[in-house]
Amino acid sequence: MFLLTKIIYQMETFKYSLDKSSKKNLCPNCNKNTFVYYVNTETGNYLTTDFGRCDREQNCNYHKAPPKGKRGFLIPFLTLQDISNKAFKLVDVNGIISIIPKSQILEQQKGRCYISEWYLKTSTINYLNNESKYFNTDEVCTFNEVKTIKEPQQLKSSFHRLKLQDKIIKEYKDNQKFDNLTTFLLDNFTFDEVDKAVSNYYLTGSNYCWQQSTIFWQIDDKGQIRGAKIMLYDKVTGKRIKEPYNHINWLHKAIKEPDFNLCQCLFGLHLINEDCQKSIAIVESEKTAIIMSIFLPEFIWVSTGSKSNFKFEVLEPLKKRKCFAFPDKGEFNNWSNKAKELKTKGFKIEVSNIIEQTNFNNGFDLADYYFKTTK
Structure with a gap:
């Protein structure tokens, strides 16, 4: 435990760091040209000439470091519950409980x-692309000289092995029981329609976290398995079970892979290479993508998995494709504004307001609309 804490401390990113270039300056202590300035890693500006370290460690040993600040990342959440004097229970927008x-x-x-x-x-919360800032840092003066600061290297994405996926799919087939979501689909569509959708999206039943739960494999456009989300549905209504808690987990947590670095991609992204002529339709829910692939097979249907994943980092593989986005009720303005920003970067995304014009409650989506109007 001590070693782990030491490693994490050493990895921590601070607001100020020593200049990594070969440039040397006049040391305020020994007057030799052996002094390395500190720089502000956010702005790239040098700090004033008294902050730095002399390379003459034996003869001079002058080192004045600026205050170290804690870096924090902005994490959107669904709920934040006070559970004790020392802890909160947080459910983030992907349903991860911490x-x-x-x-x-x-x-x-x-x-x-x-x-x-x-x-x-030390957590499984995805944060590397989120907004960040520093706290409890005493500000110091800087030079107005801008330098290019090398960004901290991000952790590489982890991937599930194909052998693991094959093993879980085989266990599911051998179990000879449908997961609750597939049962719901079979009650509303033909067997052939459901079988095709299940095969296209590698929809898999599982008992890892809950009996008859569903695994949604996030497979990128290169065929790599970025992650696998596990959710539990009601087999009659097709709705996610949220009581007494939100039944969402990740496979890497269920099989206890603590070093797995989750870097999500669009659910269904692996399908975009199968037909370059089809337009791509983007929704939030994985279930909705599957259902709409049955209702409107002329599109390739993908899902963001959460409303906050409608962003450049996740949508980048779609940049050259014609896309239509269908946000849930209440999210039209957010997705529309984001689409305008993405268009300036070369994306071709049109955002539909078909759900926003209905009298549905916030949170209703395109699948709800089609079941209401066509069934």
């Missing part, structure tokens, strides 16, 4: 909070 020490929540806002980088490195 128990977080209160000391590691650096700032709290409505529907989101800043969590310390130190804690996030």
Whole structure:
């Protein structure tokens, strides 16, 4: 435990770092041209000439370091519940449940909070592309000289092995029982329609977390398995089971792979290479993508998995394709504004307001609309 804590501490990113170039300056102590300035890693500006380290460690040993600040990343959440004097229970927008020490929540806002980088490195919360800032840092003066600062290297994405997927699919078939979501689909569509959709999206039943739950494999456009989300549905209504808690988990957590670095992609992304002529339709829910692939097979249907994943990092593989986005009720403005931003980067995304014009409650989606109007 001590070794792990030491490693994490050494990895922590601070607001200021020593200049990594070969440039040397006049040392304020020994007056030799052996002094390395500190720079502000956010702005790239040098700090004033008294902050730095002399390379003459034996003869001079001058080193004045600026204050170290805690870096926090902005994490949107569904709920943040006070459960004790020392901890919160947080459910993030992907449904991941975490128990977080209160000391590691650096700032709290409505529907989101800043969590310390130190804690996030030990958790399964995806944060590397999120907004960040520093806390508890005494500001120091800087030069107005801008340098190019090398960004900290991000952790490489982890991938599930194909052998693991084959093993789970075989176990599912040998079980000879349908998961609850597939049961719901079979009650509403023909066997051939469901069989094709299940095969296209590698929809898999599982008992890893809950009996008759469903695994949604996130397979990227190169055929690599980025992750696998496990969710439990009601087999009659087809709705996700959210009581007494939200039944969502990830396969790497279920099989206890603590070093797995989850870097999500669109659900259904592997299908975009099968037909380059088809337009791509984007929805939020994995279930909705599967259902709409049956209703409207003239599109390739993909899902973001959460409303916050409608962003450049996740949508980048679709940049050259013609896309139509169908946000859930209440999200049209957010997705529309994001699409306008993405168009300036070369994307071809049109956002539909078909759900926004209905009298459905917030959260209703395109699959709800089609079941209401066609069934």
